[in-house]
Amino acid sequence: MSVLRNRRADTPSSERTAAQGAPLREEIPAEVRRLAREVCGGEPELLYASDLSLTGEYEPSWLVADGRxxxxxxxxxxxxxxxxxxxxxxxxxxxxxxxIGSAVLRVCRHNGSNPPLRFSLTKLNEFEHAREELERLRRASQQDSGDAGPLPSSRRCPKCHQVIPAWADECPECKPKGKLLLRVFAxxxxxxxxxxxxxxxxxxxxxLSLAPPYFTKVLIDDVFTKGRPFAEAFRLLLLVVFGGILGTSVLSSALGALRAYLMAYxxxxxxxxxxxxxxxxxxRLSMGFYDQQQTG
Structure with missing residues (x-):
């Protein structure tokens, strides 16, 4: 749950829109709102909820920030x-x-100490968004002193403006579907x-699946309704039922099974x-690539 800029943290609840689905609503405890105002000296610009403590236990913790x-x-x-x-x-x-099973948001200070905030992997994309918002506040606070540093690499899709997941190099929602089909055809x-x-x-x-209705038509129009002699009608009945309807059904089932086998193969x-x-x-990848990538 997050309270972004232009949204007050003293409202009884806050909303965010899931990547896919309806907006979610989570209550902000009054005690958290009060302490956030005390720490920030006013209304915080950012307020994010984590589901883990610093020791990795399941209990809520909160990230708050303002312009200072x-x-x-x-x-x-x-x-x-x-x-x-x-x-x-x-x-x-x-x-x-x-x-494995969790992640942290680190505050990298000039003196080297890095206070963390721990959260589960279900909130990874949310805290990627929090990192971008914190970088915006950091650069705004350091702009006057000329110590803002280089621009951080954006983890937001320039097309749909969604946060790119940590496991992806590009937005999975905006990948061209046509190129994906061409890769499959390759x-x-x-x-x-x-x-x-x-x-x-x-x-x-x-x-073959269209044949049984035709044989049913022949059975009704030519066998049952034309007053044929019993022997002739019986021969036509056997021909239509066993030779037509049952034959096409058996052949269709056999070819369908063969097609399913070939498709699986x-x-x-x-x-x-x-x-x-x-x-x-x-x-073909270098060892340096594996040193830079996280696993698990």
Whole structure:
């Protein structure tokens, strides 16, 4: 839950819009609002809720900031208090770091100390947004002194303005779908013959599925309603029912099973090709790449 700029933190609740879905509403405890105003000396510009304590236990803690400082609020000896307060002019940068099952937002100061705020991975994208907002406040506070430092790399999509997830290099919502299909077809090209066979089987099975209604028409119009002799009507009945309806049903089922088998085989071959390409690419990467990337 976040209270961004131009939204007052003393409102009884705050809203944010999920990446996909309806707006979510979470209550801000009155005690948190009061302490946030005391720490900031007024209404905070940012107010974010975490779900972990500094020790990694499941209990709420809060990140608050205004144009002068940033602070973490949490429970200490059963009392809500400020865990740390850092003036923005002492901050070099803000950064997030992901671990197994949790992550932290670090306040990197010029003197080297880095007060953290811990949160679960479900709030990772939210605190990536918080990091950008904190960088905005930091640069605004340090602009007059000329010590704002270089512009941080943006983690926000320039097209949809959503925060890019930490695991992605580009916005997954704005990837061109046409290029994705072309990449899929590139994996299909080495198996084009088998793909054509499965496509032909699909057309044949579809055509066979249209045959039973026609044979039903023949059965009603030519067998039951024309007053034919019993022997002739019985032969036509056997021909239409067993030769037509049942025959096309059996043939359609057999071809459908063959098509399903070929589709599964084709999918397995494509996946094997993708795995081989991925494995070869991983071997081409340098050790420096793996040193810079987090796993787990």
């Amino acid at each position: 400082s940033v602070a973490a609020l949490g429970s200490k000896h059963g009392q809500l208090e400020a865990l740390w307060v850092v003036p923005l002019n002492e901050v070099r940068q803000f950064e997030t770091e992901k671990f 994996y299909l090209l080495p198996h084009w013959g088998l793909a054509l066979v499965t496509l032909a089987l699909l057309l044949v099975v579809t055509a 084709l999918g397995a071959r494509i996946i094997i090709g993708m795995k081989q390409q991925l494995y070869a690419h991983l071997h």
